[in-house]
Amino acid sequence: MKTRKYVAMAAIAALFAFGCSSDDDNNTPDPEPPANYDVIVGKWRAPVPAPILASFVDSLHVEFKNNQTYLVKTYKDGAESELAGTYATSNGAGDIRNIVLEQSSPTTLTSEGIYKVNGAELTYEVAQTQPAQSGVTAPTAEAGFGSTSDGAFGMMNVQDYVKMN
Secondary structure, three states: OHHHHHHHHHHHHHHHHHOOOOHHHHOOOOOOOOOOOOOOOEEEEEOOOOOOOOOOOOEEEEEEOOOOEEEEEEEEOOEEEEEEEEEEEEEEEOOEEEEEEEEEEOOOEEEEEEEEEEOOEEEEEEEEEEOOOOOOOOOOOOOOOOOHHHHOOHHHHOEEEEEOO
16 A cells, blocks of 8 residues: 555656646747737736826726727725726837727726836826816827826826736
C-alpha cells in the first residue's frame, strides 16, 4: 500500500515537473492586434472618482471593447448603475487621443473628450455635448487635460483609471 502511495505521489510530481511548458520558450512573436485595436481597449477601474463625480459615485469600472462598444459600471453606497453605448477614437495631439461616446443606455446622449494611456494607467476627460449643457464644451487634445469648458473646471473633470487584469 505504501508503494502505491509513493508511486502516485511521484506521478503527480512528474506531471507538475514535466507536464507544463511555457510559450515564452519558443520565441514566437505575439500576434498583431486587430486592425481596429486601440490602446484604450480593456477593462479599467477608478477606485477614486474625479472630484466632479465624487458626490455621485464611489468608484467606476469601464470596459472598452475592440468592437467599439463600452460599458461603464458606477457604484454608490453599494448600488450599481450601468451606462452603455459605442465609441470612436481618433488621433489628437501628441500622445493624447480623441474620443466620442454615443451612450444608448440608460439615456441617449453624446460625450466628447480626450484620453491618454501610459502603460497600465488611463487619464480620461470627457464632457456631455448632446444634448448641450449651457457653458459646457468638450476638452481638446491641443489644450490638454483640464480643458473642459476652456479650463473652467480645471482638473476636477479628469478621471484616472488603472488597468484591470
